[in-house]
Amino acid sequence: MQAANPSDTQPMDGELSAWALACLAAQVFALDPAGCGVLVLRAQAGPARERWLAVLQNLLPAGQRMRRLPLHATQDRLLGGLDLAATLQQGRPVVQRGVLAEVDGGVLLVPMAERMPRAMVSSLVGVLDAGELVTETEGVSMRAPCRLGVVLLDESQGDGDLLAAALLERASLVIDLSTVSMTDLHGEESYGMDAAEIERIRPRIGFVQVGESEAEAVCAIAAALGLQSLRAPLQVLRVARLLAALIGERAVDAAVLKQAVQLSLLLRATRVPQLPPSDDERQDEPPPEPPPTQNNAEDPPPAADAPEQEVSELPDQVLEAAVADLPADLLARLKLNELRLRQRGSAGRAGALQRVAQRGRSVGTRRGDPRQGLRLHLIDTLRAAAPWQRVRQAARPRPGLQVRPQDFRVHRYQQRRETTTVFLVDASGSAALHRLAEAKGAVELMLAECYVRRDRVAVLAFRGKGAEVLLPPTRSLVRAKRSLAGLPGGGGTPLASGLLAAAEMTEALRRQGQSVVLVVLTDGRANVGRTGQPGREQAFKDALDAATVLAGQQLAALVVDTSPQPQALAEQLADRMQAAYLPLPHARSNDLSAAVLAAQRAQGGA
Template identity: 55%
Template sequence: MTDPRAPELTPWAAAGIAAGLFAVDPAGCGGLVLRAHAGPVRERWLEQLRQLLPSTSPMRRLPLHIADGRLLGGLDLAATLKAGKPIAERGLLAECDGGVAVAAMAERLTVATAGRIAAVMDSHEVLLERDGLGLRVPTRFGVVALDEGVTDDEVVPVVLTDRLAFQVDIVPVGIRDVEEPFWTVDDIVAARNLLPQVEAGDSVLEALCGAAMALGIASLRIPFLALRVARAAAALDGRTQVSDDDATLAGRLVLAPRATRLPPMEPPEDQQEEAPPPEQQPPDEPPPEGEDQQTQQDLDKPLEDRVLEAAKAALPAGLLAQLQLGAMRSRSGSAGKAGALQQGKSRGRPIGTRRGEIRAGARLNVIETLRAAAPWQPLRRAQALASGAVKGPRVHVRRDDFRITRFKQRTETTTIFAVDASGSAALHRLAEAKGAVELLLADCYVRRDRVGLIAFRGQGAELLLPPTRSLVRAKRSLAGLPGGGGTPLAAAIDAVRELAEAVKRRGETPVAVFLTDGRANIDREGKPGRPKAMEDAVAAARVLAQENFTTILVDTSPRPQRSAQELSQAMNARYLPLPYADAATLSSAVQAASS
């Protein structure tokens, strides 16, 4: 079996150590994010965690679309109707007191649900004030967030991961790599009993905070979570004092997965302090040699440096390469893939209920309607009897009780390309602009976005391709685009605005991308004249800015033009001066700017 203190740990060994430390102090460590696909490997890890938890520690699963009433508690509708008075229902978070809550498909949790779980973890109690109830239920638990995300834009909400000590990835682990647990449930129980007596010196906390700062970890919670892990490691070893090895282990498991930069490099040897000459060393302490000398040097290093070295050694190869290249990017959704969020009455993901009337296609939420009506049943029955009614309905529901389900859905994105095909653009960058648009069109096709193409040259703008998902039609329209003539920028901006408004009316999200040098010389009436043409272009840009569309202006001239900068400011667009870029660079720059 792998040594938990070994310099190098396999992914399964790291996951096993994290499970043991988490089982010692679930509420203190917060929990862990387990990145794994559904299958036997993940189930084996969860089963080992169950074996490590004492029998008194419950383990509950939180469904993905769990309702607030089941999560936090609320009105027990059946019991309320039977008893004739409000009866509270105990939520899952309260049932997890002293144990673990397993969040299924946590990468799809809404920020609202993750925020409610985080709030309960912070306050150690469920505060229930709804449906005529007012309760405070104490609860302390840890969370295992199962991350089944396939792509980098599927992540567990930060509001939850910021409170979980461990981030474990067992995706590359095969069933043959699974090993037995390092500890038994008796070891965990003994460590739990010893944990309140474990102390850590100020040097340990200072080292963890310094290492977190050197690794670019901004959250103040993370060093304290690392300290909790170090205390749990000491308790598992049967000690009441946190050692340096415990701190380095916490750095490897807690700090390393969250690193956003590499620690500063050590100064060159010629800038370091020179070692004292051999004759100044005590004669009775000869310098150690070989491996003993290296061990002694490691022990002489400050604790913060050892924690940093341990964290750096635990960095995955891919993450280390990204940090060295300075290419760290947040795992957030790319533009166009999901479009803008909008609320609706009949389609999308349910996001709660509101009071309303059944009209215009709204959907009545029967359960929530009955919940709202339940507390008033005794009063309404008494009123019905007082009015002389002999026999009334078993449940009195009124218009104020109606609850309408709200939905949230992401709209499709339509990217509108406005390509300058005038004489100046054809002379400079039309071929490269066509290549960039083709690459962007292919990217939109992969994301299943719609694309539209507008070309402007001569005396006006022409819609070459209405919004479509056909990549073949888009490329064919672009390939047949000739170059030459004037630059009617005002007409192009007006055409883009009209098309974007039509896209928005269909419920989609428009994104406008202009590829031009910004040197307008044809006004709105189709007459030549640079001053009047620029004046019309700026006026059209200001009208476009009022629509609040996402707009990008790529300056394709050999040198950045002041006219293009002023135009981008007028239309509130992102300005990309790319005087020496090829088609691939143009494509990647536009994708980055629209994200």
């Protein structure tokens, strides 16, 4: 059957295309937008996204249309508050309603949700959790109920800005239109439905029951996918009830649960699920030993049917069926996410610290809102308003100077960003002493120059089964010499662990607003994997995955090939990192220092 057709009452057993699954998500969301809370739509601007938004709009009743949040909306515009310009004009406090108050009972559409400022994310999350809009700022206090559904348009690509974890945690539905083509859109009519049909279906929701076994299965599936939030199972059960109502069922069964897991959990998974072994794998395993019998007359005989076994098998059945319908590349993306989560933190906000500079040297003024933490430049504000006074007085005669929002001028500041050069040194193998000597000389030269530029240097080394920080970011020449004097050498080459440790340090430095230059000294011959297990093939594969994480940071990087002759492995590593490659079999400290300075100039930090 077509899962999106409410006239059928059979379970949803058939596999749905990406477009059909997206239309099904729109129907589920339209049934109860406030109950679903957040729907995440991962798609770039284009016909597929616009068609899906039109489908959702057609499913909403006339009084519940979508309201788009302006791209440059401020927190005051979102929540409401004091209208500064109107207050100055009228000489009394003038309160303006926010977008959330205006969209109460409807659906809020948030474009480019991955770039939403943290303060606005916190405010939106607070309203969604409490179902109430509270505004207390600038002498204004407002409190009103607010229940709405939110559609987040996630346009993030690769390792750029990512959707805030707090928003993703509250998403009941996550769909991806990146694989939908124009051919798929021609089948839209077969999944059509209108607002009148949604209204007829809505009363069914209260009659849908969820069994205890299904609830336990959802908890097990969420844990298997790496979702630790307690919201995840509740969201899946909510979606499952809505799906059951769509097809006219009174109870949630395994087929409905599979669709709910696909719509709510799979695209939020943080790890690859461990599926049960296949029948062939089970035949290869030795049979389990029977438990020892105890002759106890008081123990009751085992029941003829074992419901516990059915409960334990249900999560595996549902998860295996859901994963079987995944896109071909999704499991590969989940594996890469396991690496990215080691350094992601609240990913996607590396550049946020530099968007509003409030310190440094004043270099003029610009238009802006002083309520966004910017300093008002009063003289330039009055200068901007002065030429318009005759026109404004003629239009609306009022005593005093009339100031409009477009007149506000705020300070512009220029602040020099610190630069930290991070050296990642391969301290393994018989030639480690030579490489460490080269790194020591280069670091000492860089430190001497840092006294002039006020920059910093850090050193990490990897050997054996892991990596360690030998020199935290510092400008102290004495401390650097002491730390570098006793660098150990020898052992295996855990290149992936070293790159991930460097990624963690560089990400932390970038979040502090610093420019970072990474210099990796290695021959690329990894022989210890990320888990500490030996094996060259897996170790180099792990190293390439870690290099992909570093490439996502888009920092200036340099890979110095320290082998006696240039190695293809080191060059391949540099290509994956999107770093410059420098074969330097007999490197001297001066040569390495010059190469690092060139990388700094490319970054703009020199």
